[in-house]
Amino acid sequence: MHHRLSILLAATCLTAGAGAAHAADASSTAAAAADNSVGELVVIGSRAPPRSRLDTTAPVDVVPTTTLQHNGSTELAQALSEALPSLNFPRPTLTDGTDSVRPATLRGLAPDQVLVLVNGKRRQTSALVNLNGSIGRGTASVDLNTIPTAALSTVEVLRDGASAMYGSDAIAGVINLRLREADHGGGLTVTFGGYDTDFHSTPQAAPAGATWNAPADRHINDGFTTTVSAWEGYKLGDNGFLTLSTEYKHQDHTVRAGPDERPQYAVLAGGVYDPRENSINRVTQWFGDPDLEQYTFFGNGGYDVGAVHLYGWASYQHRDTTSGGTFRRPCSATVYCYSNNTVGGASANSSIQDIAAIYPDGFLPKINPTVQDASAALGAKFKLGEWDADTSLVWGTSKIDYRVIDSLNATLGAASPSRFDAGGLQYSHLVGNADFTRQFHPAQLADPITLAAGLEYRYERYSIRAGELNSYTSGANPKLTGTKFDGSGSINVPYAAGAQVFPGFQPSNAGTNDRSSVAGYVDLDVHPLHQLDTDIAIRAEHYSDFGSVVTGKLAGRYDFSDMFAIRGAISNGFRAPALQQTSFTTTSTTFINGTPFQIATLPSTSPIAEAVGGKPLEPEKSVNYSIGGVFRYGRFSLTVDAYRINVNNRIVLSENLTQAGVIALLPSGSDISGLRFFINGVNTTTNGVDLVGTYKIPTENFGSFDLQAGVSHDVTLVTRKPNTPQLVTLLGAGAGDALFAYVNTSIYNNGQPQWKGSFEANWSYGMWGATTRVTYYGNVHVPNTNPAFDYWLGDHALVDMELRANLNSKLQVAVGANNLLDQYPRPAPNSTGGAYSSYSPFGFDGRFLYGRVSYNW
Numbered sequence: 001m002h003h004r005l006s007i008l009l010a011a012t013c014l015t016a017g018a019g020a021a022h023a024a025d026a027s028s029t030a031a032a033a034a035d036n037s038v039g040e041l042v043v044i045g046s047r048a049p050p051r052s053r054l055d056t057t058a059p060v061d062v063v064p065t066t067t068l069q070h071n072g073s074t075e076l077a078q079a080l081s082e083a084l085p086s087l088n089f090p091r092p093t094l095t096d097g098t099d100s101v102r103p104a105t106l107r108g109l110a111p112d113q114v115l116v117l118v119n120g121k122r123r124q125t126s127a128l129v130n131l132n133g134s135i136g137r138g139t140a141s142v143d144l145n146t147i148p149t150a151a152l153s154t155v156e157v158l159r160d161g162a163s164a165m166y167g168s169d170a171i172a173g174v175i176n177l178r179l180r181e182a183d184h185g186g187g188l189t190v191t192f193g194g195y196d197t198d199f200h201s202t203p204q205a206a207p208a209g210a211t212w213n214a215p216a217d218r219h220i221n222d223g224f225t226t227t228v229s230a231w232e233g234y235k236l237g238d239n240g241f242l243t244l245s246t247e248y249k250h251q252d253h254t255v256r257a258g259p260d261e262r263p264q265y266a267v268l269a270g271g272v273y274d275p276r277e278n279s280i281n282r283v284t285q286w287f288g289d290p291d292l293e294q295y296t297f298f299g300n301g302g303y304d305v306g307a308v309h310l311y312g313w314a315s316y317q318h319r320d321t322t323s324g325g326t327f328r329r330p331c332s333a334t335v336y337c338y339s340n341n342t343v344g345g346a347s348a349n350s351s352i353q354d355i356a357a358i359y360p361d362g363f364l365p366k367i368n369p370t371v372q373d374a375s376a377a378l379g380a381k382f383k384l385g386e387w388d389a390d391t392s393l394v395w396g397t398s399k400i401d402y403r404v405i406d407s408l409n410a411t412l413g414a415a416s417p418s419r420f421d422a423g424g425l426q427y428s429h430l431v432g433n434a435d436f437t438r439q440f441h442p443a444q445l446a447d448p449i450t451l452a453a454g455l456e457y458r459y460e461r462y463s464i465r466a467g468e469l470n471s472y473t474s475g476a477n478p479k480l481t482g483t484k485f486d487g488s489g490s491i492n493v494p495y496a497a498g499a500q501v502f503p504g505f506q507p508s509n510a511g512t513n514d515r516s517s518v519a520g521y522v523d524l525d526v527h528p529l530h531q532l533d534t535d536i537a538i539r540a541e542h543y544s545d546f547g548s549v550v551t552g553k554l555a556g557r558y559d560f561s562d563m564f565a566i567r568g569a570i571s572n573g574f575r576a577p578a579l580q581q582t583s584f585t586t587t588s589t590t591f592i593n594g595t596p597f598q599i600a601t602l603p604s605t606s607p608i609a610e611a612v613g614g615k616p617l618e619p620e621k622s623v624n625y626s627i628g629g630v631f632r633y634g635r636f637s638l639t640v641d642a643y644r645i646n647v648n649n650r651i652v653l654s655e656n657l658t659q660a661g662v663i664a665l666l667p668s669g670s671d672i673s674g675l676r677f678f679i680n681g682v683n684t685t686t687n688g689v690d691l692v693g694t695y696k697i698p699t700e701n702f703g704s705f706d707l708q709a710g711v712s713h714d715v716t717l718v719t720r721k722p723n724t725p726q727l728v729t730l731l732g733a734g735a736g737d738a739l740f741a742y743v744n745t746s747i748y749n750n751g752q753p754q755w756k757g758s759f760e761a762n763w764s765y766g767m768w769g770a771t772t773r774v775t776y777y778g779n780v781h782v783p784n785t786n787p788a789f790d791y792w793l794g795d796h797a798l799v800d801m802e803l804r805a806n807l808n809s810k811l812q813v814a815v816g817a818n819n820l821l822d823q824y825p826r827p828a829p830n831s832t833g834g835a836y837s838s839y840s841p842f843g844f845d846g847r848f849l850y851g852r853v854s855y856n857w
Helices: 023-035 065-069 076-083 350-358 410-415 579-583 607-611 725-734 742-750
Strands: 060-064 114-118 152-158 173-179 186-199 218-236 240-251 291-305 308-324 370-384 387-405 420-440 449-465 481-485 490-494 511-529 532-543 547-559 564-575 586-592 595-602 620-633 636-653 674-698 704-720 755-765 768-777 796-806 811-818 848-856
Touching: 060 065, 060 076, 065 076, 065 152, 076 152, 076 755, 420 579, 449 579, 511 579, 595 607, 607 674, 704 742
Parallel strands: 114 173, 595 674
Antiparallel strands: 060 152, 152 173, 186 218, 186 848, 218 240, 240 291, 291 308, 308 370, 370 387, 387 420, 420 449, 449 511, 481 490, 511 532, 532 547, 547 564, 564 620, 586 595, 620 636, 636 674, 674 704, 704 755, 755 768, 768 796, 796 811, 811 848
8 A cells, every 4th residue: 555645734714703894894794694695795896886796797706715725725826726617727847937936817818818906906917927838928927826815805706808997907807805804813724735646657668779667657745835824913093903914835846757768878889878877767857846935924904094094905925936947968959978979989078078077967957936026005095075085006016036056057167057146037016096986866766876987007117137147158168069869860959058947137138127007997887777787987098108098898787586687798908018028038948849949038129029020019909798697596596607708919929930041130159049029919719608606505414515616618719820021021931820830829729628617515514514626627738849749638527625623613623635536637648757738727746635723813
C-alpha cells in the first residue's frame, strides 16, 4: 500500500457578524432567514439601491466567504473557479513570470477583459505581461490572489458587459470583492495539505544502442502547503470600525515531469553511449507549481463624523516564488560540452570546457521573481442636498523584481556567475471618483426613479528597470557556435546571450511611460411599470494617448409574477490598450521546436515594428447581447442567461517572427534571432449560455442541505486575423497568417473548456458539516505548430469532499480532499519531460489532501 500523506488538522475562520456592517448586509441576512431562499443583496451592476441577486437586470453570482473557505485551496482565484462555472483559472508552468502571477478568465474571453473592483473601486492590474505559452498570452490582468479570503465578506460576479458603468476592461463582466466590515470578533485559521498522487506519463523508447530506462509511473507526495490566516475587528470610538486581516503561506514546488529519455551526453568514439547515461536522474524538469512564500496584510475601516461616513482600506503583499525553466542538456543548443562534437571527434575549446566544468551534467535554470503589491483608498459618503455623494481616491501598485538562479551567461565562460538580478517591472495607478445618486418619486409612477452621475480621473504609470550587466551582456564569445546532438543529427547554433532562462532587461528596454484619462457617466434606473425595470447608462472617456470612447447600455427586466421574470441587455464596451502592451520591451530566450531563439518583444511604434506594420494601438471594441429568465419557487431558484459577445480589434501579441526577411531589418551584428510586437486586428465572436440553480432543504432528522449547481457553455470563434502590407511585401506569399497563426487561433477557439459545470452540496447537522463538490471540465484542444501532433485533453469530472466538526462554539476542525479521485488530463504524446499541457483547466497535480483548524472569538 502506498504511503499516504499524514494530515495536520487545521482551520477556517467562520464569518463573524459585523457590528458596523452596512444596513444592507443586515437586511440581506434577515431576508434570507425569513424565506430560507437565496436572497443576497448586491451592489454591482446598477446604481439603484441594493437588491437581491434574483432581482437584477443582469446575471450576478454571489459567493460568500464560507464557500471559499470550505476548500483545500487557499487561493482566491482557484476557489472562485470551482464555485463559478463561468470563471476559469488554468495553472500554467514553464511560462516565466506567469507561473507566479496566474490570470483568471470569465466567459472564455481574455484575462484583461474582466474588470476587478474592491468595494466598487477599480483594482490595479499586475505589472506582469503574459508572454509565453499560457491562456491570456499578451495580456496584463489583475492578480486575484493578492487578496486573502479572510479579508472578504462576499464576492460578486457580474456576468455581463459593463463598460458604460465602470469603464475599460468590463467586456466579459465585473468581479467585485466586498471587504469584511467588523468592529468585534475575530478568527484564526491554519490549513495544511499536500499532494498524494499516482503520476502517469507517456513512456518513451530509449534510442537504439541505449541501455538506460526510467519509470514513467510513480507515486508522489509533494507540494506541501501551509497557510495561516487571521482577522480581527475593532471598534473605533462609538461610530467606527477597523477590520484587520493577515495571511502567511508557504508552498513547496511540485514535479509532474516525465522522464527525459533523450541522450543527455555526447556519443563517444565508435558510437558508444556515455556511461553516465545509465545513472543520471532522467526527471530533469520542475514541471508543476512553484515554490512560494507569501505574506499579506489587509486593513478596512469606516468612521462616521456627523452625517459624513469616512471609509478606507490599505493592503500589502510580498510574494517570493521559484519556478524552473527548460532543462539545459549537457550538450544542448545553449550550453555545450565540446565544440564540433560529432561522433568520433572532440576538438575542445577552452571557454566551452570552462562552462562544462560548471555544469557537467547540464542544469535547470530557475526564475525567482519577487512580487510586491500594495493599495490604499480613502473616501467619504455624505449628503449634498437631495443627492447621495461618494468621493474617493484609490492608489495601487504592482512591482515585480526578477532574479535568475542556478544559471549562467554562456557567453561569459568560466567567469559567469550563477545568480543574476534581471531587472524589474512596476505598474501604478491613481483613481479619483466622484459619484452622485438621487431618487425621484414622480406621482405617475409607483416606484422611484434613480438618477446617478459621476466623474472619474485615472493616472497610470509603467516602468521597466534594467538588470545587472551580466544578466544581458554578450560576452567574449557572443557568436561562438557549438553543436547540438539529439540522436538524429547535429546542427550548429549560436550561444544565447544573457542569463539562461530569463535574460535581463537591457538599458535600452528601461524607461517609464504614463498616461491619464477622464471619464463622465450618467445612469438612469426607472420603472415605467411596477413590474418593468429599465436601466440606461452612458459613459464618455478620454485617454491622453489614443483619444475618446463613448459607450452605452440598455438593460431591462419584466416580472410576470413573483415566480418568473425575463431580463435582457444590449451594450457596447471597450478595453483600452494597457500601458504594459504599449511600452513593454525585452529580449527573452524562447524555445521553438526545441531550438532557443533570442526573441525581442518591441513596442508597436518602434522603428523595427513599424517596418513590419506596427502602429499605435487602439482600444478593443465590443457589443454584448444577453437575454435570460429567472424562476423561483420557495427555496428553489433557477436562472438561465444566453449571450453573444462580438469583440473587434482585439490586441494580441504577434507570432515570433523569425523569417529571414524580418531578421534582415535588425541591426547588423545583433544577437536577436526573432521579434514580436503587439497589434490590433483579431475579431472574435463568443456565444454562450449560463444556468445557475439553488435549492435549500431543511429536514428535522437529517440536518439541512444547501444545493447549488451551474452550467456554462461558451464557444469563441476567431472571425478575422491581422495582416499588414509591409509584412506581405517582406514575405510575399509566406505572409499568410504570420502575425496570428494556427496555434494562437486554436487557443482562442478551443483553449478553454466550452462546457463547464459544477454541483455543490453543503450539509450541516448539529456539530457536523460536510461539503461535496463535483466540477466538470469539457474537452480542451492542445495545438502544435505541426497539427499532426495536436491532441485533446479529454472530459474530466473532479470530486472534492470535506468533513467538518464544530468541537464547541469557537473551535472547528476539518479534513478533506480536492480531486479525490486523482484525475489528470490526457498526457502529452511523445513527451520529453513535460508530461502534461499547461492548457489544462484544472492543472495537473493530482489529489490534494488537507486538514484545517479554526478558532473564532
